[in-house]
Amino acid sequence: MDNRQNSFTFQYCHALERLSIKNVTWGLHENDFGRPVSQGMLIKMVCHHPTLKWLRSNLKEENIVMRRQERPDITFVCE
Numbered sequence: 903m904d905n906r907q908n909s910f911t912f913q914y915c916h917a918l919e920r921l922s923i924k925n926v927t928w929g930l931h932e933n934d935f936g937r938p939v940s941q942g943m944l945i946k947m948v949c950h951h952p953t954l955k956w957l958r959s960n961l962k963e964e965n966i967v968m969r970r971q972e973r974p975d976i977t978f979v980c981e
Contacts, residue, residue, distance in 0.1 A: 918951045922958040924980075941965055948973060 923944075929935030944961045948954060948969050958979040961969070966978045 913946075913950065915951070916953075918954050920956040921947075921954065922979075924958045924960060926959075945969065948976065 923939065926939050927936045928939060929937055938960065941962060944959050945965060948957065948961075949972070954973075954976055956977045956979070958981070961978065961980060963980070966980065969976065970978065
């Protein structure tokens with residue numbers, strides 16, 4: 903994993919409450935677009951946003967279970 907994958911997409915947003923990023927893709931360069939947001943990026947985003955209350959994403963069920971234990975105040979939607 904390179905250093906770019908260690909950062910997360912919403913690291914500079916400070917007051918997220920509701921976020922829908924289901925099926926989002928990203929890339930750093932013109933020929934690099936279309937990669938799905940990694941589970942690691944989604945987990946970091948949840949961990950670093952204490953104001954987050956609702957999230958629709960591609961977070962896997964086992965990761966949702968773990969995050970719910972840490973953050974029971976968040977509603978996770980994966981429909």
